[in-house]
Amino acid sequence: MPELPEVEAARRLADRVLAGRRLERVRAARDSLVFDGASPRSVSRALTGRTVTGTDRHGKQFWLVMDRGPCPIFHFGMTGSLVLLSDGEPSPRFWKLELRADCGARVAIINKRRLGRIRLAEDPRRSPHLSRLGFDPYLDLPSPRPFREALARRKAPVKAVLLDQSFAAGVGNWIADEVLYQAGIAPFRRACDLAPEEIETLRRRLRSVLKKAVSVDADSDRFPRSWLFHSRWGRVAGARTGRGEAIEFLTVGGRTTAWVPSAQE
DNA sequence: CTCAGTGTTCAGTG
DNA sequence: TCACTGAACACTGA
Numbered sequence: 469m470p471e472l473p474e475v476e477a478a479r480r481l482a483d484r485v486l487a488g489r490r491l492e493r494v495r496a497a498r499d500s501l502v503f504d505g506a507s508p509r510s511v512s513r514a515l516t517g518r519t520v521t522g523t524d525r526h527g528k529q530f531w532l533v534m535d536r537g538p539c540p541i542f543h544f545g546m547t548g549s550l551v552l553l554s555d556g557e558p559s560p561r562f563w564k565l566e567l568r569a570d571c572g573a574r575v576a577i578i579n580k581r582r583l584g585r586i587r588l589a590e591d592p593r594r595s596p597h598l599s600r601l602g603f604d605p606y607l608d609l610p611s612p613r614p615f616r617e618a619l620a621r622r623k624a625p626v627k628a629v630l631l632d633q634s635f636a637a638g639v640g641n642w643i644a645d646e647v648l649y650q651a652g653i654a655p656f657r658r659a660c661d662l663a664p665e666e667i668e669t670l671r672r673r674l675r676s677v678l679k680k681a682v683s684v685d686a687d688s689d690r691f692p693r694s695w696l697f698h699s700r701w702g703r704v705a706g707a708r709t710g711r712g713e714a715i716e717f718l719t720v721g722g723r724t725t726a727w728v729p730s731a732q733e
Numbered sequence: 734c735t736c737a738g739t740g741t742t743c744a745g746t747g
Numbered sequence: 748t749c750a751c752t753g754a755a756c757a758c759t760g761a
Contacts, residue, residue, distance in 0.1 A: 471739060545739095545740055545741080546738065546740050546758095580757095581756095581758045581759070583756070583757065585741090622750085623750075623751080624752090702737095722752070722753060723738090724737075
């Protein structure tokens with residue numbers, strides 16, 4: 469589930485539970501892939517006893533801001549999430565990092581397929597994995613002109629550009645498909661060929677889809693029934709939207725792409 | 734058994 | 748050097 473809205477929901481949960489709290493106990497799993505080479509002991513030692521002063525996010529990366537020392541930066545990959553643990557509950561399956569705050573609250577980062585990463589950085593925004601990201605479309609959506617100009621420079625399919633994290637950080641596969649569907653733009657069209665009005669519609673849909681998804685804590689059951697989201701999964705032949713429109717599947721930008729030919733051109 | 738998959742990175746190409 | 752593409756990565760579940 470981890471695109472911008474899901475990550476923002478995780479950040480808010482972490483903020484609610486951990487902000488202002490001292491980390492009393494920190495356990496890191498033995499997983500040098502997810503920890504990018506760092507040992508469980510070094511991670512635990514760097515965080516134990518520190519106080520979480522806040523949280524922050526850019527695109528699909530979020531982190532805990534610490535009173536001193538390095539901040540843990542989380543990236544969920546395809547299958548990561550943050551879960552709240554109740555008192556005495558055993559560590560969940562696929563847990564990678566477990567934090568217990570001084571108030572007793574427990575939180576775990578889990579990751580089933582290990583494509584996510586947990587890294588430590590003194591200054592997250594300057595760390596190499598964040599410094600190359602483009603604008604965060606929820607926090608800092610460019611105004612119409614710079615947005616249009618940025619797209620006009622790109623020859624790749626518009627969907628591939630939306631997925632490019634150095635363009636817009638946080639847009640993933642379902643958001644790109646959703647926004648293009650709602651904007652009435654076919655995913656394979658080159659970004660530089662779009663008309664100015666199409667680009668502005670795209671920009672507005674990007675804003676509204678993110679705003680709505682974040683406002684319901686990324687709980688997809690609460691996404692509007694009109695969204696393509698509800699019928700795009702599984703690559704089912706003959707799939708239709710809630711409005712009865714036929715859905716087609718293609719590969720664009722290396723990803724499975726759901727689109728509605730009768731509504732997108 | 735095979736394959737797709739909500740993500741990123743890196744090698745190869747033009 | 749740049750923009751872009753496609754494969755690789757890891758592993759579960761259909």
